[in-house]
Amino acid sequence: MIEIKGCNDYALGQLERYWEEQPARIIPREGGRFDFFDSFEFFKILNSKEMKFPMVRLYQDGVPIDEGEYTFTRRYGGEEFPLTVDPNKVGVFISEGATTIIQSIEQHSSSVAGLCRVYEESLFCPVQANAFYTPCEKQSVAAHYDSSDVFVLQIDGSKDWRLWDFFEKRSNGKRPYNQQVIDDLTRKTPPKFTFRLNPGEILYLPRGLIHQAQTTENDSLHISMIAHPTTWKLSVSKAIEQIADSLEADLKFRSTVLVSGSIVGSKSKFSESSGVNEVVDKIVDSITWDQLKVSAVRRVIKSSFPSREGRLLDIIKNRTLSRDSFIQWREQQPFEIEARDSEVVIHLTDRALILPKVSFVAIQGLKNGEPVRVKSIRGLLTIDGKISLAQALVKNGICTVLDFRHEQV
Numbered sequence: 001m002i003e004i005k006g007c008n009d010y011a012l013g014q015l016e017r018y019w020e021e022q023p024a025r026i027i028p029r030e031g032g033r034f035d036f037f038d039s040f041e042f043f044k045i046l047n048s049k050e051m052k053f054p055m056v057r058l059y060q061d062g063v064p065i066d067e068g069e070y071t072f073t074r075r076y077g078g079e080e081f082p083l084t085v086d087p088n089k090v091g092v093f094i095s096e097g098a099t100t101i102i103q104s105i106e107q108h109s110s111s112v113a114g115l116c117r118v119y120e121e122s123l124f125c126p127v128q129a130n131a132f133y134t135p136c137e138k139q140s141v142a143a144h145y146d147s148s149d150v151f152v153l154q155i156d157g158s159k160d161w162r163l164w165d166f167f168e169k170r171s172n173g174k175r176p177y178n179q180q181v182i183d184d185l186t187r188k189t190p191p192k193f194t195f196r197l198n199p200g201e202i203l204y205l206p207r208g209l210i211h212q213a214q215t216t217e218n219d220s221l222h223i224s225m226i227a228h229p230t231t232w233k234l235s236v237s238k239a240i241e242q243i244a245d246s247l248e249a250d251l252k253f254r255s256t257v258l259v260s261g262s263i264v265g266s267k268s269k270f271s272e273s274s275g276v277n278e279v280v281d282k283i284v285d286s287i288t289w290d291q292l293k294v295s296a297v298r299r300v301i302k303s304s305f306p307s308r309e310g311r312l313l314d315i316i317k318n319r320t321l322s323r324d325s326f327i328q329w330r331e332q333q334p335f336e337i338e339a340r341d342s343e344v345v346i347h348l349t350d351r352a353l354i355l356p357k358v359s360f361v362a363i364q365g366l367k368n369g370e371p372v373r374v375k376s377i378r379g380l381l382t383i384d385g386k387i388s389l390a391q392a393l394v395k396n397g398i399c400t401v402l403d404f405r406h407e408q409v
């Protein structure tokens with residue numbers, strides 16, 4: 001296992017040394033604790049939001065607790081909403097030593113959502129964050145392996161980790177999972193690495209590696225940044241799909257695949273190879289590095305959770321947006337800009353915004369993230385054009401409207 005000391009960049013700086021190959025423990029510079037999240041925030045989310053199973057899951061001594069034990073059916077106006085998590089019942093289980101997991105906590109914390117973006121931009125794959133709270137001297141989940149790469153960020157307390165070998169290197173999650181096999185293996189084989197992960201430290205676990213953790217004398221909160229990898233298989237098949245879509249207009253691609261003899265009397269008119277080379281060559285020629293990169297980026301954008309902070313308020317402010325208003329490109333908004341012949345497309349998680357080509361310079365100027373007064377938007381747009389562009393960007397959640405205090409700057 002690699003040990004990296006004095007690294008304060010969320011373990012991403014030296015990825016190539018260990019990625020997919022071996023676990024790594026990253027120890028920050030002196031006293032380098034995480035300040036983006038804490039146990040108080042964890043319980044605030046759990047207590048103040050009406051969460052649903054399986055967004056919240058409980059485990060006792062490594063075994064899942066039946067969700068019926070901590071959920072109820074909420075009734076509103078004759079409608080039933082089952083699997084609503086009851087924080088009081090969760091509290092009782094926590095006092096008895098249960099581990100609480102909030103899945104996709106980035107949906108409830110903008111600072112965690114921001115961290116997901118940092119990982120996504122480095123890893124070119126979707127990243128989700130799960131938070132684990134485990135009372136002292138307890139095991140959270142049984143020994144297991146994951147089919148995603150995981151960065152464990154130890155927020156509060158500490159955990160004693162045990163790591164074994166790979167069960168399946170670069171696991172794709174397709175192999176049937178058998179807990180009994182893992183239990184037998186970890187009982188018979190001593191762990192390869194044992195160590196304590198302290199606050200501020202990060203553990204990188206490559207997918208397919210067997211691991212297990214136990215809290216120490218203190219309660220523990222950690223966040224797992226779960227990277228769903230963009231493999232070559234996924235990337236190439238996605239790229240072929242996108243290329244095939246873009247070649248739809250080509251008559252050759254719209255013709256039928258014929259096998260000799262499939263049409264009565266065709267005999268030698270069609271052969272198996274007829275047209276194959278031309279079609280395949282065209283696709284192969286189109287699979288470029290840029291195309292693969294675009295596929296990977298679009299996969300991230302499609303699965304990302306964009307920050308919703310202030311979105312609805314922006315819609316209200318947008319009504320009175322003027323030439324003197326200030327707007328700013330939203331941080332944490334996953335996007336990709338595609339320049340086409342006559343238009344610019346901004347790809348977002350749930351939609352694509354198509355704008356006239358003349359907006360391109362303005363968009364380039366805005367996306368660096370600095371606040372911009374609407375009338376000072378770059379490019380050749382008229383004032384009315386700048387206001388319309390700003391309103392479209394705000395309406396679609398790409399930009400935010402800064403409040404009155406900023407307008408006085």
Ligand SMILES: [Fe+2]
Nearest residue numbers: 144145146150
């Ligand atoms: Fe795990």
